[in-house]
Amino acid sequence: MNSNRSKPHGLLAEFHTAADIFEAAMRCRDAGFTQWDVYTPFPIHGMDEAMGLRKSPVGWFTFCGGFTGFFTGMTMIWYMNKFDYPLVVGGKPLFTPLYAFPVSYEMTILLSAFGTLFGMFFLNQLPKFYNPLFKNERFKKSTDDRFFLCIEATDPKFGTDVTRTFLTEKCHAAVVELVED
Amino acid sequence: MNAFSRQTKSWMALGGVVAVAAFALFGTLPTLGADAGSAAHSAQEVAHGAANHGAADQGHAAVSVFSLKQIAHSYLTAYMFCLSLCVGSLFLTLAHHLFDAGWSASIRRVTETVASLLFPWMLILALPIIGFAWTGNLHAWFKINPADDHALDVKKVLFNPMAFTVMVPVLITVLGLLARQIRAWSIAQDKDGAAHWTSKSRKLSAGGIFIFAFGVTLLCFLLMKSLQHQFFSTMYGVYFFAGSVWTTLITLYLLTMWLSQPGRPLEKVYFKRQQQDLAVLFFAFTVFYAYIHFSQYFLIWNAALPEETFWYVRREVGSWKWVGMIILFGHFFVPFLLLLNQDIKRNMSVMIPVGAWAWLMQYIDMTYNVMPVLHPEGLHLTLWDPIFWMGMSVLLGRLFWSEYQKNPPYPLKDPRLQEAIVHHEVPAPGASAAH
Numbered sequence: 001m002n003s004n005r006s007k008p009h010g011l012l013a014e015f016h017t018a019a020d021i022f023e024a025a026m027r028c029r030d031a032g033f034t035q036w037d038v039y040t041p042f043p044i045h046g047m048d049e050a051m052g053l054r055k056s057p058v059g060w061f062t063f064c065g066g067f068t069g070f071f072t073g074m075t076m077i078w079y080m081n082k083f084d085y086p087l088v089v090g091g092k093p094l095f096t097p098l099y100a101f102p103v104s105y106e107m108t109i110l111l112s113a114f115g116t117l118f119g120m121f122f123l124n125q126l127p128k129f130y131n132p133l134f135k136n137e138r139f140k141k142s143t144d145d146r147f148f149l150c151i152e153a154t155d156p157k158f159g160t161d162v163t164r165t166f167l168t169e170k171c172h173a174a175v176v177e178l179v180e181d
Numbered sequence: 182m183n184a185f186s187r188q189t190k191s192w193m194a195l196g197g198v199v200a201v202a203a204f205a206l207f208g209t210l211p212t213l214g215a216d217a218g219s220a221a222h223s224a225q226e227v228a229h230g231a232a233n234h235g236a237a238d239q240g241h242a243a244v245s246v247f248s249l250k251q252i253a254h255s256y257l258t259a260y261m262f263c264l265s266l267c268v269g270s271l272f273l274t275l276a277h278h279l280f281d282a283g284w285s286a287s288i289r290r291v292t293e294t295v296a297s298l299l300f301p302w303m304l305i306l307a308l309p310i311i312g313f314a315w316t317g318n319l320h321a322w323f324k325i326n327p328a329d330d331h332a333l334d335v336k337k338v339l340f341n342p343m344a345f346t347v348m349v350p351v352l353i354t355v356l357g358l359l360a361r362q363i364r365a366w367s368i369a370q371d372k373d374g375a376a377h378w379t380s381k382s383r384k385l386s387a388g389g390i391f392i393f394a395f396g397v398t399l400l401c402f403l404l405m406k407s408l409q410h411q412f413f414s415t416m417y418g419v420y421f422f423a424g425s426v427w428t429t430l431i432t433l434y435l436l437t438m439w440l441s442q443p444g445r446p447l448e449k450v451y452f453k454r455q456q457q458d459l460a461v462l463f464f465a466f467t468v469f470y471a472y473i474h475f476s477q478y479f480l481i482w483n484a485a486l487p488e489e490t491f492w493y494v495r496r497e498v499g500s501w502k503w504v505g506m507i508i509l510f511g512h513f514f515v516p517f518l519l520l521l522n523q524d525i526k527r528n529m530s531v532m533i534p535v536g537a538w539a540w541l542m543q544y545i546d547m548t549y550n551v552m553p554v555l556h557p558e559g560l561h562l563t564l565w566d567p568i569f570w571m572g573m574s575v576l577l578g579r580l581f582w583s584e585y586q587k588n589p590p591y592p593l594k595d596p597r598l599q600e601a602i603v604h605h606e607v608p609a610p611g612a613s614a615a616h
Contacts, residue, residue, distance in 0.1 A: 055523070063521065090485070098482055101475065 009132035009181045010036075010152035011163050012139065013173035018044050021147035024171035025050040028149065031166065035155035039139070039148040058119045065115020066108045073104030132181050139179075150179070246563050253313035254555045255565035259573045260306060261405055261547045262428075265421065266577075267303055268397050269429025270295035271360050272422070275393060278363070278379075278386035283600025284458055287450035287591045288437045293364040294585045295429075300357020302580055306573065307353055310404065311346055320345070321554075322410045332411040332488070339402070340410050349403055352396045359389045367592050374594030397422055405547075408554045412492045416477035423470040424512075428543040430463040435536045438529070446590030450602050453527060460526035467520065471513035496549065499559030504549050512542045544570055 015021040018040065025038055029052040038047065074097065081087065082095035092099065121127070133139045133150060142148045149171070151163055160178065167173045245251065270292040277285045277292070313319040323342050327334040338344070363382050370378035398418025406417050414420075434456065441451035481489045496505055516535060525531050552560070592598060 059521075059523075090483075098479060101479070 007181045008153045008160060009179045010150050010155075010158070011160070011167060012133065012136060012177050012179050013149045013151075013167040013171060014138060014141075014175040014177075015147040015149065016174055018147060020172060021149055022047065022050050024149055024167075024173065027171050028151065031157070031170075033151055033155050033157055035152040035158070037150055039133075039142040039150070041143055041145065041147070056123070058116060058123060061115040061119025061122075062112050063115070065119075066112035068115075069107035069109070069111030070104050072111070073107035074100050077103060132179050136177065136179050138175065138177065149173070153181075249313070249316065249318045250555055251563055252565055253310075253318040254551055255563065256313065256569050257310055257319060257404065258544070258547045258551045258566065259569035260310060261401070261421075261551065262544050262570060263306070263573050263577055264303060264400070264404075265425035265543060265547075266429050266432060267296055267299045267360075268356065268393070268400075268422070269425040269427075270433070271299065271356060271393060272426055273429060273433070274360065274363055275386040275390050278383045279390060281383065281597070283597040284455055285601065286595045286597040287447065287601040288433065288455065288459075289367065289595075290588065290591050291433060291436060291440070291585070292429075293360065293367055294581055294588075296360035297357065297364050297584065298577055298580060299360055300354055302577065304350055304353045304357065307349055311349060314345060315342065320407055320410070322407065336410060339399075340407050345403055348399065352400050352403075355392060356396045356400075359385070359392060363389075367595070368588050370595060371589050371593045376596050379596055394418075394422075397425075405550050408551060409492055409495075411488060413489050414477055414481070414492075416473055416480070420470075420473050420477055423466060423473045424543055424546055427463065427466040427470050428539055430459060430466055431532075431536045431539040434459045434463060435533065438532075440590070450591050450598070455601065457523075457526055460520065460532070464517075464520040464526070467513060467516045471517070474508075474512075495553050495557060498553075498557060501549070501553055501559055504545060504560050508542065508546055508549060511538065512546060 013024065015024060021038055021040065022044060025047060028036055029050065038051065040047075044050075077100040078095045086094050088094065097104075133148075138146070139148060149167070151158060151167070153160075157163075164176050164178075167176045273285070273292045274289060274296050276282070277289050310319065314323050317324045320340075322330070322333050322340050323345075325333055327337040327341075333340060339348075363385060366378045366382050366385075398421075401418055401421040405421070406412060406414070437447060437451055437459070438456060439445070441447040478493060481493060495501070516539070519525060519531065519535065548560070548566070555561075
């Protein structure tokens with residue numbers, strides 16, 4: 001129990017302005033850290049680039065969802081109206097992509113949305129019930145007027161003292177705290 | 182001096198286009214007389230169809246290429262293409278003010294200038310169309326007595342020669358003056374930087390968007406849809422609008438990209454983010470156009486009323502069917518699938534061909550609307566098509582350029598300009614050490 005508590009989760013650095021954390025993010029990126037994140041009360045334009053994040057692959061989930069939706073719609077209507085139970089309605093052909101299009105189009109949107117939402121959950125591992133940062137009292141201000149950057153202990157370049165020095169001296173963090181797991 | 186000679190050249194070129202149309206108009210009057218005397222208004226179409234099957238003599242086929250009808254229809258197709266760029270630019274200008282947008286402030290002078298071509302240039306270029314119509318070479322209903330044609334009788338309030346002659350120039354003038362007024366206020370702001378010019382433009386845009394919607398709808402009803410006056414479609418106006426803004430956006434994308442190259446006027450005010458935004462809008466309008474055109478087709482297909490279906494039935498004859506397929510895939514599926522990827526939207530080796538392709542698609546779309554009336558047997562391109570299309574585009578391009586250079590290349594003191602200029606380019610890895 002006690003040994004478990006002493007294991008560090010990471011170093012939490014606090015900043016007072018968006019510009020400060022933006023600068024700090026670029027320095028962390030350039031220092032080669034990989035296991036770190038920023039927490040801000042509002043989105044900061046350009047932060048993705050400042051953090052050196054790759055383009056999100058969630059678009060591929062969207063595309064696969066949409067693709068599946070479109071062809072599910074088409075196949076479903078073909079199966080029902082032409083194959084399983086052929087019935088002439090209004091003198092129209094038993095199957096044509098034309099009248100199947102509105103439904104397929106809606107299916108495309110539905111499954112694209114599902115692909116996006118669940119793809120996003122899958123990629124960022126949400127929902128997550130616990131994060132050590134929630135125990136930190138200062139961190140509560142991340143939804144108010146403070147900007148936080150956390151370098152996690154799992155980062156190969158992490159070293160409690162070295163990283164603390166890096167955050168205070170190179171990144172000019174206002175406060176740096178060790179967060180335990 | 183330089184601007185003067187450029188202006189003169191533009192006038193000469195405009196004179197050239199109108200002169201070609203006028204020469205064609207008068208040069209073929211004897212043919213017209215013979216046609217009118219010999220048979221009903223569709224006689225030439227029938228003769229043309231026969232010529233294509235090799236049944237008619239050489240002389241007749243040659244006349245049909247140089248016939249006034251061919252020239253008139255090619256001219257109208259080119260005109261509708263150019264009109265779509267002007268009204269698309271007017272829409273983007275109005276939308277900028279309506280949304281109180283910041284990001285598009287630095288490229289607004291371009292759309293303002295293109296939209297201002299409506300008056301007087303597009304008005305002058307519309308005059309031959311009215312001439313063609315009066316001489317019975319364009320809209321069949323000019324020569325039909327409404328008493329003999331029920332479909333015309335119920336629409337004669339709008340579709341009568343007098344209404345056409347008055348409304349077409351008036352509508353173009355009103356839209357053109359709307360564009361010019363907003364541009365004039367924008368230029369006035371360049372001098373004193375007062376914010377009230379922006380709020381004036383916003384108020385005018387609020388009313389102007391209604392004038393725009395009704396004006397553009399009526400214009401494309403009168404000029405293009407009434408070629409087959411029996412047709413009904415409430416989607417037609419928005420269909421023309423969607424294609425117009427689509428073409429305008431990719432044109433604007435390439436134009437602003439060129440204007441922001443090192444040493445050119447927009448270099449310091451136009452950035453990748455705005456380029457990306459234009460491409461995203463272009464992508465959105467790719468979908469919007471398809472949505473609108475499909476809706477028009479689908480509702481007509483589903484209701485299956487003969488007074489509506491005939492319009493598409495005629496466009497499924499011969500090679501028109503394949504033209505329709507080209508529009509379906511080329512206007513929608515190809516650009517849609519291509520532009521899904523966000524990196525493509527900034528990739529010039531893809532976007533430049535997409536721009537050329539979009540121009541071709543819009544022209545083919547206009548051809549699809551205009552030409553089946555003249556050539557029911559299938560797509561039939563003549564020399565007139567590229568001559569008028571390229572001639573008119575180059576002419577308007579020159580006029581745009583000379584107008585654009587007379588004033589600052591972007592709204593210098595627009596209150597929102599700062600938002601457009603503040604860009605979020607982040608230094609690449611390693612660059613932060615310099616700070």
